[in-house]
Amino acid sequence: MSVQSAKPRRHQVVIIGSGFGGLAAAKSLRRADVDVTLIAKTTHHLFQPLLYQVATGILSEGEIAPSTRVILRKQKNAAVLLGEVTGIDLAAKTVTSKLINMETVTPYDSLIVAAGAQQSYFGNDHFATYAPGMKTIDDALELRGRIVGAFEAAEVTNSQAERDRRMTFVVVGAGPTGVELAGQIAEIADRTLEGAFHNIDPRDCRVILLDAAPAVLPPMGEKLGLKAQRQLESMGVEIQLNAMVTNVDYMGITVKEKDGTERRIECACKVWSAGVQASPLGKLIAEQSDGTTTDRAGRVVVEPDLTVKGHPNVFVVGDMMSVPNVPGMAQGAIQGSHYATKLIKAGLKGEDDPATRKPFKYFDKGSMATVSRFNAVCQIRKFEFGGFIAWLAWLALHLFYLVGYKSRVTTTFSWFITFLGRSRGQMAITERWIYGRIAMEQLKKESDALEAPPLASGDGAAPPVEVIKQSQAAG
Numbered sequence: 001m002s003v004q005s006a007k008p009r010r011h012q013v014v015i016i017g018s019g020f021g022g023l024a025a026a027k028s029l030r031r032a033d034v035d036v037t038l039i040a041k042t043t044h045h046l047f048q049p050l051l052y053q054v055a056t057g058i059l060s061e062g063e064i065a066p067s068t069r070v071i072l073r074k075q076k077n078a079a080v081l082l083g084e085v086t087g088i089d090l091a092a093k094t095v096t097s098k099l100i101n102m103e104t105v106t107p108y109d110s111l112i113v114a115a116g117a118q119q120s121y122f123g124n125d126h127f128a129t130y131a132p133g134m135k136t137i138d139d140a141l142e143l144r145g146r147i148v149g150a151f152e153a154a155e156v157t158n159s160q161a162e163r164d165r166r167m168t169f170v171v172v173g174a175g176p177t178g179v180e181l182a183g184q185i186a187e188i189a190d191r192t193l194e195g196a197f198h199n200i201d202p203r204d205c206r207v208i209l210l211d212a213a214p215a216v217l218p219p220m221g222e223k224l225g226l227k228a229q230r231q232l233e234s235m236g237v238e239i240q241l242n243a244m245v246t247n248v249d250y251m252g253i254t255v256k257e258k259d260g261t262e263r264r265i266e267c268a269c270k271v272w273s274a275g276v277q278a279s280p281l282g283k284l285i286a287e288q289s290d291g292t293t294t295d296r297a298g299r300v301v302v303e304p305d306l307t308v309k310g311h312p313n314v315f316v317v318g319d320m321m322s323v324p325n326v327p328g329m330a331q332g333a334i335q336g337s338h339y340a341t342k343l344i345k346a347g348l349k350g351e352d353d354p355a356t357r358k359p360f361k362y363f364d365k366g367s368m369a370t371v372s373r374f375n376a377v378c379q380i381r382k383f384e385f386g387g388f389i390a391w392l393a394w395l396a397l398h399l400f401y402l403v404g405y406k407s408r409v410t411t412t413f414s415w416f417i418t419f420l421g422r423s424r425g426q427m428a429i430t431e432r433w434i435y436g437r438i439a440m441e442q443l444k445k446e447s448d449a450l451e452a453p454p455l456a457s458g459d460g461a462a463p464p465v466e467v468i469k470q471s472q473a474a475g
Contacts, residue, residue, distance in 0.1 A: 010035045010077075011348055014095050014108035016085050016281065018045050018068045021114030021318035021333030023403075028341040030075045033348055037106055039097050041084040043067055046137065047402055049330065050411075052177060054140040056147070056184035057192070057424035061137045063411050066404050081106065085115065085281060090288045090311050110313045110344050113281060113300075114333060117319035120277035120297065127248040129438060131270035134177050138437055143271060145434035147185060148427060150269045151205075155197050161266075167205040168267035170253060172245050173274030174211035175219070176369035179228055181271055182209040183372045186235045191422045208265065210240035210255065211274070217377065219327065220367060220384075224377040227386045231371045245274075276328060278320045285316065295322045304359030305343065306336055312354035315340035326362045330401065335362060368394045373419050 011034040015022045018040035026038050044065040053059040072078045083097030083104060088111070095106045119133025132139050132146070147169070154166035171182045186207045193202040209216070209232065216232075216239060217225040229239050240255070247254035252266040278298035286292045286300055289308040293301045299322035302308060306315045306323070317340060318333030326332045339360045346352040366380035370391060378390035395415065402408050418424050 011344075012037070012107055012109045013112065013344060014039065014106055014110075015112045015114065016040075016088075016095065017114035017116055017318070018042065018080075019048070019114060019116045019318065019333065020330040021116075021337045022112070023068065023071065024334045025112045025114065025317070025337035025341050026072060026075070026078050028338055029344070030077065032077070032341070032345050034077060034110075034344070036075075036078040037081055037108075038068065038072070038078060039081045039083060039085055039095060039106065040068060041082070042136075043069065043082060044137070045071060045403060047398075048135070049398060050402075051134055051137075051140050052180045052184060054137065054426070055134065055143040055181065056188060057144060057427040058184070058418045059411060059414050060426050061141065063407050063414065064402070065137055066407060071403055088113075088281060088284055088288070090285070090308075090314060093313075108313075110347075111315065112337065112340050113285065113314070113316045113320060114318045114337065115279035115281050115320055117276040117278045117297075117328065119272060120275035121272065122275060124248075127245075127272060130250055131172065131248045131253075131272040132437070133272045134181070135276075141433040142437055144426075145429040145431075146269045147188065148429045149434060151189075151193060151197065151200070151202055153268065154200050156199075163200065165252065165266045166268045167200065167202075168208070168252075168265065169205060169269045169271075170208045170210065170265055170267045171271045171273060172210060172253075173272065174209055174213065174216045174239070174241070175273060176217065176367075177273040178209055178211070178271075179217060179232065180370050181273065182207055182237050183232060183235065183370065186232075186237050187373060188424070190235070192424050192427070194422070206238060206267075207236065208238045208240060208267075210243045210245070212242065212244040214241050216241070217369060220369070220377060220379050224379060224384050224386060228369065228371045228377050231375050231386075235372055248272075276319065282316070282320050285314070297322075305354070305357040306340055306360050307354075315343075323360065323362070325364075327367070329367065331365050332362060336360065368397065370394055 013029060013034045013036045015025050015038045022038060023045050026036050029036050045068045047064040050059060050064045054061050069080045072080060083099040085095055085097045087096035093108050097104050119135050121127045132142050150166045154163045157163050169185050171178045189202040189205045215225045216229040233239060242258040244256045245253055246256045248270060252264055253270060254262055254264055256262050282294050282298050282300045285308055286294050290310050292308045295301060299320055300316045301322045302316050306317060306321060308314050317336030319328045343352050368376060368378045370376040374388050374391050376391040376394045377386040378393055399408050402411060414425055
Protein backbone atom coordinates (compact mmCIF):
# COMPACT_ATOMS: atom_id res chain seq x y z
CA MET A 1 0.00 0.00 0.00
CA SER A 2 1.32 3.42 -0.89
CA VAL A 3 0.42 6.42 1.25
CA GLN A 4 0.19 9.89 -0.21
CA SER A 5 1.49 12.11 2.55
CA ALA A 6 -0.21 15.37 3.43
CA LYS A 7 1.58 18.70 3.01
CA PRO A 8 1.14 20.67 6.24
CA ARG A 9 1.93 23.99 4.58
CA ARG A 10 -1.14 23.81 2.32
CA HIS A 11 -4.79 23.00 2.80
CA GLN A 12 -5.51 19.61 1.19
CA VAL A 13 -8.66 19.37 -0.95
CA VAL A 14 -9.65 15.96 -2.28
CA ILE A 15 -12.25 15.76 -5.04
CA ILE A 16 -13.88 12.45 -5.95
CA GLY A 17 -15.13 12.29 -9.53
CA SER A 18 -14.14 13.91 -12.83
CA GLY A 19 -17.61 14.76 -14.10
CA PHE A 20 -19.16 18.21 -14.28
CA GLY A 21 -19.05 18.68 -10.50
CA GLY A 22 -15.55 17.37 -9.92
CA LEU A 23 -13.94 19.22 -12.80
CA ALA A 24 -15.73 22.47 -11.95
CA ALA A 25 -14.50 22.21 -8.35
CA ALA A 26 -10.90 21.61 -9.40
CA LYS A 27 -10.90 24.53 -11.82
CA SER A 28 -12.53 26.82 -9.28
CA LEU A 29 -9.61 26.22 -6.89
CA ARG A 30 -6.86 26.95 -9.44
CA ARG A 31 -5.82 30.21 -7.76
CA ALA A 32 -6.51 29.15 -4.17
CA ASP A 33 -3.77 28.45 -1.64
CA VAL A 34 -4.55 24.74 -1.59
CA ASP A 35 -3.33 21.45 -3.03
CA VAL A 36 -6.01 19.65 -5.00
CA THR A 37 -6.13 15.91 -5.62
CA LEU A 38 -8.82 14.76 -8.05
CA ILE A 39 -9.51 11.02 -7.79
CA ALA A 40 -11.51 9.34 -10.57
CA LYS A 41 -11.98 5.84 -11.89
CA THR A 42 -11.71 7.00 -15.52
CA THR A 43 -9.00 8.96 -17.25
CA HIS A 44 -11.44 11.34 -18.91
CA HIS A 45 -14.05 14.00 -18.25
CA LEU A 46 -17.25 12.74 -19.85
CA PHE A 47 -19.67 15.22 -21.40
CA GLN A 48 -22.61 12.93 -20.68
CA PRO A 49 -25.40 14.92 -22.44
CA LEU A 50 -23.81 14.05 -25.79
CA LEU A 51 -23.20 10.39 -25.02
CA TYR A 52 -26.18 9.35 -27.13
CA GLN A 53 -24.49 10.94 -30.16
CA VAL A 54 -21.53 8.60 -29.70
CA ALA A 55 -23.97 5.69 -29.52
CA THR A 56 -25.64 6.74 -32.78
CA GLY A 57 -22.50 7.50 -34.80
CA ILE A 58 -22.57 11.31 -34.87
CA LEU A 59 -19.56 11.97 -32.63
CA SER A 60 -16.46 10.05 -31.62
CA GLU A 61 -15.77 9.33 -27.98
CA GLY A 62 -12.72 11.61 -28.05
CA GLU A 63 -14.86 14.64 -28.83
CA ILE A 64 -16.90 14.30 -25.63
CA ALA A 65 -14.33 12.68 -23.33
CA PRO A 66 -11.06 14.66 -23.19
CA SER A 67 -8.33 13.53 -20.81
CA THR A 68 -8.79 14.96 -17.32
CA ARG A 69 -5.05 14.99 -16.79
CA VAL A 70 -4.53 17.05 -19.97
CA ILE A 71 -7.33 19.47 -19.04
CA LEU A 72 -5.67 20.20 -15.68
CA ARG A 73 -2.03 19.98 -16.76
CA LYS A 74 -1.49 23.75 -16.50
CA GLN A 75 -3.08 23.94 -13.05
CA LYS A 76 0.01 23.64 -10.85
CA ASN A 77 -1.87 23.00 -7.61
CA ALA A 78 -3.91 20.09 -9.04
CA ALA A 79 -2.95 16.42 -9.23
CA VAL A 80 -4.99 13.66 -10.88
CA LEU A 81 -5.10 10.20 -9.34
CA LEU A 82 -6.60 7.29 -11.29
CA GLY A 83 -8.41 4.74 -9.18
CA GLU A 84 -11.76 3.62 -7.83
CA VAL A 85 -12.57 4.97 -4.39
CA THR A 86 -13.16 2.01 -2.08
CA GLY A 87 -13.26 3.80 1.25
CA ILE A 88 -13.87 7.17 2.88
CA ASP A 89 -12.97 7.60 6.55
CA LEU A 90 -14.62 10.77 7.85
CA ALA A 91 -13.00 10.42 11.29
CA ALA A 92 -9.46 9.96 9.98
CA LYS A 93 -10.08 12.34 7.05
CA THR A 94 -8.73 9.97 4.41
CA VAL A 95 -9.88 8.60 1.05
CA THR A 96 -8.75 5.14 -0.07
CA SER A 97 -8.59 4.37 -3.78
CA LYS A 98 -7.51 1.30 -5.70
CA LEU A 99 -6.04 0.81 -9.16
CA ILE A 100 -5.64 -2.86 -10.15
CA ASN A 101 -3.99 -4.18 -6.95
CA MET A 102 -2.39 -0.90 -5.87
CA GLU A 103 -4.04 0.96 -3.01
CA THR A 104 -3.54 4.62 -2.18
CA VAL A 105 -4.63 6.52 0.93
CA THR A 106 -5.03 10.26 0.43
CA PRO A 107 -5.52 12.58 3.44
CA TYR A 108 -7.77 15.62 3.14
CA ASP A 109 -8.71 18.78 4.99
CA SER A 110 -11.74 19.39 2.75
CA LEU A 111 -13.55 16.76 0.72
CA ILE A 112 -15.85 17.25 -2.28
CA VAL A 113 -17.68 14.09 -3.31
CA ALA A 114 -18.95 14.29 -6.89
CA ALA A 115 -18.91 10.62 -7.87
CA GLY A 116 -22.10 10.89 -9.94
CA ALA A 117 -24.67 8.22 -10.61
CA GLN A 118 -25.05 4.96 -12.47
CA GLN A 119 -27.92 3.35 -14.33
CA SER A 120 -30.69 2.01 -12.11
CA TYR A 121 -32.64 -1.11 -13.02
CA PHE A 122 -34.84 -0.82 -9.93
CA GLY A 123 -33.54 -4.00 -8.35
CA ASN A 124 -33.33 -5.94 -11.63
CA ASP A 125 -29.62 -5.59 -12.36
CA HIS A 126 -29.68 -8.70 -14.55
CA PHE A 127 -31.53 -6.60 -17.16
CA ALA A 128 -28.19 -4.91 -17.93
CA THR A 129 -26.93 -7.99 -19.78
CA TYR A 130 -29.48 -7.46 -22.55
CA ALA A 131 -30.40 -3.76 -22.10
CA PRO A 132 -27.29 -1.62 -21.54
CA GLY A 133 -27.68 1.83 -20.04
CA MET A 134 -26.27 5.14 -21.19
CA LYS A 135 -23.85 6.35 -18.52
CA THR A 136 -20.35 5.58 -19.81
CA ILE A 137 -18.29 5.52 -23.00
CA ASP A 138 -18.37 1.73 -22.82
CA ASP A 139 -22.18 1.84 -22.75
CA ALA A 140 -22.31 4.10 -25.81
CA LEU A 141 -19.89 2.01 -27.87
CA GLU A 142 -21.67 -1.20 -26.91
CA LEU A 143 -24.99 0.31 -27.90
CA ARG A 144 -23.63 1.51 -31.25
CA GLY A 145 -22.49 -2.05 -31.90
CA ARG A 146 -25.91 -3.41 -31.01
CA ILE A 147 -27.81 -0.90 -33.17
CA VAL A 148 -25.71 -1.35 -36.30
CA GLY A 149 -25.27 -5.06 -35.59
CA ALA A 150 -29.03 -5.55 -35.49
CA PHE A 151 -29.37 -4.30 -39.07
CA GLU A 152 -26.45 -6.48 -40.17
CA ALA A 153 -28.02 -9.58 -38.62
CA ALA A 154 -31.38 -8.76 -40.22
CA GLU A 155 -29.67 -8.63 -43.61
CA VAL A 156 -28.24 -12.13 -43.18
CA THR A 157 -31.10 -14.11 -41.61
CA ASN A 158 -33.51 -16.11 -43.74
CA SER A 159 -36.23 -16.16 -41.09
CA GLN A 160 -38.84 -13.40 -41.36
CA ALA A 161 -39.66 -13.69 -37.65
CA GLU A 162 -35.99 -13.27 -36.73
CA ARG A 163 -35.64 -10.41 -39.21
CA ASP A 164 -38.58 -8.64 -37.58
CA ARG A 165 -37.06 -9.18 -34.13
CA ARG A 166 -33.68 -7.84 -35.23
CA MET A 167 -35.30 -4.77 -36.73
CA THR A 168 -37.27 -3.92 -33.59
CA PHE A 169 -35.57 -1.41 -31.27
CA VAL A 170 -36.94 -0.68 -27.81
CA VAL A 171 -35.87 2.30 -25.71
CA VAL A 172 -37.03 2.06 -22.09
CA GLY A 173 -37.50 5.46 -20.45
CA ALA A 174 -39.12 8.52 -22.03
CA GLY A 175 -36.91 11.12 -20.38
CA PRO A 176 -34.46 13.31 -22.37
CA THR A 177 -31.99 10.49 -23.04
CA GLY A 178 -34.71 8.10 -24.18
CA VAL A 179 -36.31 10.70 -26.45
CA GLU A 180 -32.97 11.62 -28.01
CA LEU A 181 -31.98 7.99 -28.58
CA ALA A 182 -35.30 6.97 -30.09
CA GLY A 183 -35.19 9.92 -32.46
CA GLN A 184 -31.64 9.17 -33.57
CA ILE A 185 -32.27 5.46 -34.16
CA ALA A 186 -35.21 6.44 -36.37
CA GLU A 187 -33.03 8.90 -38.30
CA ILE A 188 -30.27 6.30 -38.79
CA ALA A 189 -32.81 3.97 -40.36
CA ASP A 190 -34.52 6.65 -42.44
CA ARG A 191 -31.50 8.64 -43.65
CA THR A 192 -28.08 7.15 -42.96
CA LEU A 193 -28.76 3.52 -43.91
CA GLU A 194 -31.25 4.12 -46.70
CA GLY A 195 -30.27 2.00 -49.70
CA ALA A 196 -27.25 0.49 -47.90
CA PHE A 197 -28.65 -3.07 -47.69
CA HIS A 198 -29.77 -5.55 -50.34
CA ASN A 199 -32.19 -7.81 -48.45
CA ILE A 200 -33.78 -5.33 -46.06
CA ASP A 201 -35.04 -1.77 -46.07
CA PRO A 202 -33.87 -0.16 -42.80
CA ARG A 203 -36.92 2.12 -42.94
CA ASP A 204 -39.08 -0.94 -42.19
CA CYS A 205 -37.68 -1.14 -38.66
CA ARG A 206 -39.78 -0.50 -35.54
CA VAL A 207 -38.55 1.97 -32.94
CA ILE A 208 -40.50 1.79 -29.70
CA LEU A 209 -40.20 4.29 -26.84
CA LEU A 210 -41.93 3.09 -23.70
CA ASP A 211 -42.24 4.25 -20.13
CA ALA A 212 -44.23 3.37 -17.02
CA ALA A 213 -45.10 7.08 -16.71
CA PRO A 214 -48.16 8.51 -18.48
CA ALA A 215 -46.24 11.14 -20.46
CA VAL A 216 -43.12 11.83 -22.50
CA LEU A 217 -40.54 14.11 -20.83
CA PRO A 218 -42.49 14.36 -17.54
CA PRO A 219 -40.11 16.90 -15.90
CA MET A 220 -40.62 19.36 -18.76
CA GLY A 221 -44.39 19.51 -18.50
CA GLU A 222 -47.37 18.44 -20.59
CA LYS A 223 -46.99 20.99 -23.40
CA LEU A 224 -43.40 20.15 -24.32
CA GLY A 225 -43.96 16.45 -23.68
CA LEU A 226 -46.79 16.37 -26.20
CA LYS A 227 -44.75 18.39 -28.69
CA ALA A 228 -41.89 15.91 -28.45
CA GLN A 229 -44.28 12.96 -28.67
CA ARG A 230 -45.96 14.26 -31.81
CA GLN A 231 -42.59 14.85 -33.49
CA LEU A 232 -41.39 11.34 -32.66
CA GLU A 233 -44.62 9.82 -33.91
CA SER A 234 -44.27 11.74 -37.18
CA MET A 235 -40.90 9.99 -37.58
CA GLY A 236 -42.50 6.59 -37.08
CA VAL A 237 -41.52 6.06 -33.44
CA GLU A 238 -44.14 4.12 -31.47
CA ILE A 239 -44.85 5.70 -28.09
CA GLN A 240 -46.09 3.24 -25.44
CA LEU A 241 -46.86 4.85 -22.07
CA ASN A 242 -48.16 3.39 -18.79
CA ALA A 243 -46.12 0.33 -19.73
CA MET A 244 -43.82 -1.17 -17.10
CA VAL A 245 -41.00 -3.53 -18.07
CA THR A 246 -41.11 -6.65 -15.89
CA ASN A 247 -38.50 -8.78 -17.63
CA VAL A 248 -35.71 -8.48 -20.17
CA ASP A 249 -34.10 -11.45 -21.90
CA TYR A 250 -32.19 -12.33 -25.06
CA MET A 251 -35.30 -12.57 -27.23
CA GLY A 252 -37.08 -9.42 -26.04
CA ILE A 253 -38.92 -7.81 -23.15
CA THR A 254 -42.06 -8.42 -21.11
CA VAL A 255 -44.30 -5.41 -20.48
CA LYS A 256 -47.04 -5.00 -17.88
CA GLU A 257 -49.89 -2.70 -18.81
CA LYS A 258 -51.71 -0.35 -16.46
CA ASP A 259 -54.60 -2.84 -16.16
CA GLY A 260 -52.23 -5.60 -15.04
CA THR A 261 -52.08 -7.57 -18.28
CA GLU A 262 -48.70 -8.59 -19.67
CA ARG A 263 -47.45 -8.79 -23.23
CA ARG A 264 -44.23 -9.53 -25.07
CA ILE A 265 -42.20 -7.44 -27.48
CA GLU A 266 -39.73 -9.54 -29.44
CA CYS A 267 -36.66 -7.38 -30.06
CA ALA A 268 -32.91 -7.76 -30.36
CA CYS A 269 -31.73 -4.27 -29.40
CA LYS A 270 -32.90 -2.93 -26.05
CA VAL A 271 -31.72 0.32 -24.41
CA TRP A 272 -32.31 1.23 -20.77
CA SER A 273 -32.63 4.90 -19.85
CA ALA A 274 -35.34 4.63 -17.21
CA GLY A 275 -33.61 5.59 -13.98
CA VAL A 276 -30.42 6.45 -12.11
CA GLN A 277 -28.85 5.33 -8.86
CA ALA A 278 -26.29 7.43 -7.00
CA SER A 279 -22.81 6.10 -6.34
CA PRO A 280 -22.56 3.64 -3.41
CA LEU A 281 -20.21 6.15 -1.80
CA GLY A 282 -23.29 8.09 -0.72
CA LYS A 283 -24.39 5.30 1.60
CA LEU A 284 -20.83 4.89 2.87
CA ILE A 285 -20.71 8.56 3.85
CA ALA A 286 -24.18 8.59 5.42
CA GLU A 287 -23.37 5.59 7.60
CA GLN A 288 -20.44 7.47 9.18
CA SER A 289 -22.44 10.62 9.85
CA ASP A 290 -24.73 11.04 12.83
CA GLY A 291 -28.19 11.50 11.32
CA THR A 292 -27.43 11.84 7.59
CA THR A 293 -29.61 9.63 5.40
CA THR A 294 -29.94 8.69 1.75
CA ASP A 295 -33.06 8.76 -0.42
CA ARG A 296 -34.48 5.95 -2.55
CA ALA A 297 -32.01 6.69 -5.33
CA GLY A 298 -29.05 6.52 -2.94
CA ARG A 299 -28.46 10.28 -2.93
CA VAL A 300 -27.23 11.88 0.27
CA VAL A 301 -29.76 14.11 2.02
CA VAL A 302 -27.31 16.92 2.65
CA GLU A 303 -27.50 19.93 4.94
CA PRO A 304 -28.45 23.34 3.47
CA ASP A 305 -24.73 24.01 2.90
CA LEU A 306 -24.34 20.70 0.97
CA THR A 307 -22.38 19.04 3.80
CA VAL A 308 -23.08 15.96 5.89
CA LYS A 309 -24.05 16.35 9.53
CA GLY A 310 -21.13 16.88 11.85
CA HIS A 311 -18.62 17.31 9.02
CA PRO A 312 -18.68 20.90 7.70
CA ASN A 313 -15.61 20.13 5.58
CA VAL A 314 -17.28 17.30 3.60
CA PHE A 315 -19.40 18.43 0.65
CA VAL A 316 -21.60 16.23 -1.55
CA VAL A 317 -22.54 17.68 -4.95
CA GLY A 318 -24.06 16.74 -8.28
CA ASP A 319 -26.05 13.56 -8.81
CA MET A 320 -25.07 12.37 -5.33
CA MET A 321 -26.81 15.18 -3.44
CA SER A 322 -30.48 15.20 -2.59
CA VAL A 323 -31.69 18.80 -2.49
CA PRO A 324 -35.33 19.80 -3.08
CA ASN A 325 -36.00 21.27 -6.54
CA VAL A 326 -32.46 20.64 -7.78
CA PRO A 327 -32.54 18.27 -10.78
CA GLY A 328 -29.80 15.78 -11.56
CA MET A 329 -28.35 17.88 -14.34
CA ALA A 330 -24.96 19.36 -15.16
CA GLN A 331 -25.96 22.80 -13.90
CA GLY A 332 -26.81 21.45 -10.46
CA ALA A 333 -23.39 19.81 -10.21
CA ILE A 334 -21.50 22.86 -11.44
CA GLN A 335 -23.33 25.30 -9.19
CA GLY A 336 -22.95 22.99 -6.19
CA SER A 337 -19.22 22.72 -6.77
CA HIS A 338 -18.78 26.47 -7.11
CA TYR A 339 -20.71 26.94 -3.86
CA ALA A 340 -18.52 24.41 -2.03
CA THR A 341 -15.24 25.84 -3.29
CA LYS A 342 -16.38 29.34 -2.38
CA LEU A 343 -16.82 28.20 1.22
CA ILE A 344 -13.43 26.46 1.20
CA LYS A 345 -11.71 29.62 -0.04
CA ALA A 346 -13.56 31.70 2.54
CA GLY A 347 -12.38 29.29 5.25
CA LEU A 348 -8.75 29.80 4.20
CA LYS A 349 -9.21 33.50 4.90
CA GLY A 350 -10.89 32.84 8.24
CA GLU A 351 -14.18 34.19 6.88
CA ASP A 352 -16.23 31.00 7.04
CA ASP A 353 -18.31 30.01 10.06
CA PRO A 354 -20.23 26.77 9.41
CA ALA A 355 -22.94 27.86 11.83
CA THR A 356 -23.77 30.99 9.81
CA ARG A 357 -23.31 29.75 6.24
CA LYS A 358 -25.88 30.90 3.71
CA PRO A 359 -27.66 27.85 2.26
CA PHE A 360 -27.00 26.72 -1.29
CA LYS A 361 -29.40 28.31 -3.74
CA TYR A 362 -29.90 26.74 -7.14
CA PHE A 363 -30.46 28.99 -10.14
CA ASP A 364 -32.57 27.16 -12.71
CA LYS A 365 -31.24 27.94 -16.18
CA GLY A 366 -33.79 25.67 -17.83
CA SER A 367 -33.69 22.31 -19.57
CA MET A 368 -33.53 21.11 -23.17
CA ALA A 369 -33.84 17.93 -25.20
CA THR A 370 -33.34 17.25 -28.89
CA VAL A 371 -36.04 15.25 -30.61
CA SER A 372 -34.70 15.02 -34.14
CA ARG A 373 -32.68 16.86 -36.75
CA PHE A 374 -33.65 20.57 -36.57
CA ASN A 375 -36.13 19.93 -33.75
CA ALA A 376 -35.82 20.27 -29.98
CA VAL A 377 -37.82 21.38 -26.95
CA CYS A 378 -36.67 23.96 -24.45
CA GLN A 379 -37.91 25.13 -21.06
CA ILE A 380 -36.50 28.23 -19.38
CA ARG A 381 -38.50 28.76 -16.21
CA LYS A 382 -42.04 29.57 -17.41
CA PHE A 383 -40.96 30.11 -21.02
CA GLU A 384 -41.47 27.00 -23.17
CA PHE A 385 -40.81 26.60 -26.88
CA GLY A 386 -39.81 24.00 -29.43
CA GLY A 387 -38.77 23.50 -33.03
CA PHE A 388 -35.81 24.88 -34.96
CA ILE A 389 -35.06 27.81 -32.62
CA ALA A 390 -34.96 25.46 -29.64
CA TRP A 391 -32.64 23.17 -31.61
CA LEU A 392 -30.23 26.03 -32.34
CA ALA A 393 -30.29 27.02 -28.67
CA TRP A 394 -29.51 23.42 -27.75
CA LEU A 395 -26.53 23.34 -30.12
CA ALA A 396 -25.13 26.63 -28.82
CA LEU A 397 -25.47 25.65 -25.17
CA HIS A 398 -23.78 22.29 -25.59
CA LEU A 399 -20.93 23.76 -27.62
CA PHE A 400 -20.39 26.33 -24.88
CA TYR A 401 -20.01 23.69 -22.17
CA LEU A 402 -17.79 21.35 -24.18
CA VAL A 403 -14.25 21.36 -22.81
CA GLY A 404 -11.51 22.47 -25.19
CA TYR A 405 -11.31 24.41 -28.44
CA LYS A 406 -10.51 21.30 -30.48
CA SER A 407 -13.59 19.47 -29.20
CA ARG A 408 -15.81 22.40 -30.13
CA VAL A 409 -14.40 22.65 -33.66
CA THR A 410 -14.56 18.92 -34.44
CA THR A 411 -18.04 18.62 -32.90
CA THR A 412 -19.31 21.51 -35.02
CA PHE A 413 -17.87 19.89 -38.14
CA SER A 414 -19.43 16.50 -37.28
CA TRP A 415 -22.81 18.13 -36.69
CA PHE A 416 -22.56 19.98 -40.00
CA ILE A 417 -21.87 16.74 -41.91
CA THR A 418 -24.59 14.76 -40.10
CA PHE A 419 -27.43 17.26 -40.00
CA LEU A 420 -27.04 18.73 -43.48
CA GLY A 421 -26.17 15.45 -45.15
CA ARG A 422 -27.05 11.80 -44.64
CA SER A 423 -23.77 10.27 -43.54
CA ARG A 424 -22.37 9.81 -40.06
CA GLY A 425 -18.65 9.69 -39.42
CA GLN A 426 -18.64 7.15 -36.61
CA MET A 427 -20.51 4.05 -37.78
CA ALA A 428 -17.70 1.53 -37.25
CA ILE A 429 -18.43 -1.30 -34.79
CA THR A 430 -16.54 -4.29 -33.43
CA GLU A 431 -17.56 -7.49 -31.65
CA ARG A 432 -15.48 -6.47 -28.65
CA TRP A 433 -17.65 -3.42 -28.09
CA ILE A 434 -20.74 -5.63 -28.00
CA TYR A 435 -19.40 -8.53 -25.98
CA GLY A 436 -16.46 -7.01 -24.11
CA ARG A 437 -18.37 -5.80 -21.04
CA ILE A 438 -20.08 -9.14 -20.54
CA ALA A 439 -16.80 -11.02 -20.91
CA MET A 440 -15.06 -8.71 -18.42
CA GLU A 441 -17.86 -9.15 -15.89
CA GLN A 442 -17.56 -12.91 -16.20
CA LEU A 443 -13.79 -12.74 -15.84
CA LYS A 444 -14.14 -10.63 -12.72
CA LYS A 445 -16.55 -13.13 -11.19
CA GLU A 446 -14.13 -15.96 -11.90
CA SER A 447 -11.23 -13.88 -10.60
CA ASP A 448 -13.07 -13.01 -7.39
CA ALA A 449 -13.97 -16.66 -6.92
CA LEU A 450 -10.30 -17.58 -7.13
CA GLU A 451 -9.38 -14.70 -4.78
CA ALA A 452 -7.00 -13.37 -7.41
CA PRO A 453 -6.59 -9.76 -8.63
CA PRO A 454 -8.66 -8.89 -11.72
CA LEU A 455 -6.99 -9.30 -15.09
CA ALA A 456 -5.39 -6.01 -16.06
CA SER A 457 -5.75 -4.63 -19.55
CA GLY A 458 -2.68 -5.45 -21.60
CA ASP A 459 -1.69 -8.56 -19.64
CA GLY A 460 -1.90 -10.50 -22.89
CA ALA A 461 -4.01 -13.32 -21.49
CA ALA A 462 -6.88 -14.63 -23.57
CA PRO A 463 -10.29 -15.11 -21.92
CA PRO A 464 -11.44 -18.70 -21.52
CA VAL A 465 -13.55 -20.19 -24.29
CA GLU A 466 -16.49 -20.53 -21.88
CA VAL A 467 -16.53 -16.76 -21.37
CA ILE A 468 -16.65 -16.05 -25.09
CA LYS A 469 -19.49 -18.50 -25.57
CA GLN A 470 -21.51 -16.97 -22.73
CA SER A 471 -20.82 -13.49 -24.08
CA GLN A 472 -22.03 -14.35 -27.57
CA ALA A 473 -25.25 -15.71 -26.11
CA ALA A 474 -26.09 -12.18 -24.96
CA GLY A 475 -25.85 -10.66 -28.46
